[in-house]
Amino acid sequence: MSVTEMILEKIIETSNNNITITDGEGIILYTNLDHWTVYGDDPQSYIGKSIYDLEEQGILSPSITALVLKEKKPIQIMQHTQKGKVIMSNAFPIFNEKGDIIRVISYAIDQTEISNLQDQYEQLEKKLKGYQTEVEELRGKEETLYRSKEMEHIAKTIQRLANTDATVLMLGESGVGKSMFARKLHTLSHRENEPFIEVNCSTIPQSLFESEMFGYESGSFTGAQKQGKQGLIEQARNGTLFLDEIGELPLSIQAKLLKVLQEKKFIRIGGHKERHVDFRLVTATNKNLEEMVAKGEFRLDLYYRLNVIPLHIPPLRERKEDIxxxxxxxxxxxxxxxxxxxxxxxxxxxxxxxxxxxxxxxxxxxxxxxxxxxxxxxxxxxxxxPSYALHAAEATEDDTALIEHFMIEEQDLKTVMERVEKWMIAKAYKECKSTYEMAKHLGISQPSVIRKLKKYKDSLDIK
The missing domain is CATH 1.10.8.60 (Helicase, Ruva Protein; domain 3)
Known part of the structure; x- marks a missing residue:
């Protein structure tokens, strides 16, 4: 064994990370003591083994190295072990001058705790469904601003979650009340007398984001305050940190936020001292984070951390009884x-x-x-x-008149219903950009939209 190989083996053996290195055929060359503990097995027995054999035996499900060798690019996936653990894996190929893969390096992080937290919440929700204690009713007693069942369900869920520290992700369009529900979650919790720090991630310039979030020590950069500055995370100590528009969070900050969530500690810019911090994290977005993950715009591991308990708040047009x-x-x-x-x-x-x-x-x-x-x-x-509200009202009156015209012109109910359906499909087709948007607009499923478009294709001039 060469000196370089000895050094590499010692680095892997003593690393705090769970690391495995294979050759271009998927044979395990190096692995550290910790790596296979997340899979619940003895690491020594796997050096020299093929990852394809381990995948066939169900020890790796699936093998991320096999995926890298097939796709010839870095891969990030969730794995499920025979011991019931959930593992976040990242793997990276190394190519030779000919473009062939000669090594694959993989890292594994145990995410079982988070997965268990989701399971525990689901069990808790089942156990407490339809039951509210007298204390919760008194604490939540205030002017009710909703009649819809969807909002009633959200309000009850907020009450059930309040005294836990589970991470909540608020989903919904801009203006639906995500910030209000985040504050409600805080005021109903045992942290109500501690800080509630609200951060709109879309309003902080990327160049200032790290210093705003983590703070800095005295003299760490030009223009810094002499006494240093507390970051927003530190200001939320023992309270609630609400990150609105989390989809706007820069990728570089996403990695650092993930570390804070995992370890509950951070270091200010220009500092060396680790600072421990306890806070409850609530986030919100009007973006589709799953699509952002697929495009590489949002970290999968952070998304998995934030999406412990998602709460979707419907837009006002879908709960007209609340208006x-x-x-x-x-x-x-x-x-x-x-x-x-x-x-x-x-x-x-x-x-x-x-x-x-x-x-x-x-x-x-x-x-x-x-x-x-x-x-x-x-x-x-x-x-x-304003004119836009009046125009919307005029359009509604025109629509009503047209439907009344259909009813006068035709006596058969089936024919009238078909003409109204055709008219609504045509109108939605002109106003919406996709069949998914049409489905949401019409309140039906996307496959139903496609079937109806095919039905009326010839008469609607649909290409």
Missing amino acids: SLLINHYMKLLNRKYETQKKLHPSVYEILLTYKWPGNVRELENLIERLILTTEDTIIRQNSL
């Missing part, structure tokens, strides 16, 4: 704030009820505030509404 409550709430709240007594004319109220609210609850609040501040009369009439 009237919200209108009344913000009229009352903002009248009190500005010491006014404005009221909505019935026709305006009707328009607001039928409007689709693309900006969700935030848009509704902003519009009510605008109407109260800009309307001189006590009664808010249609001429005070």
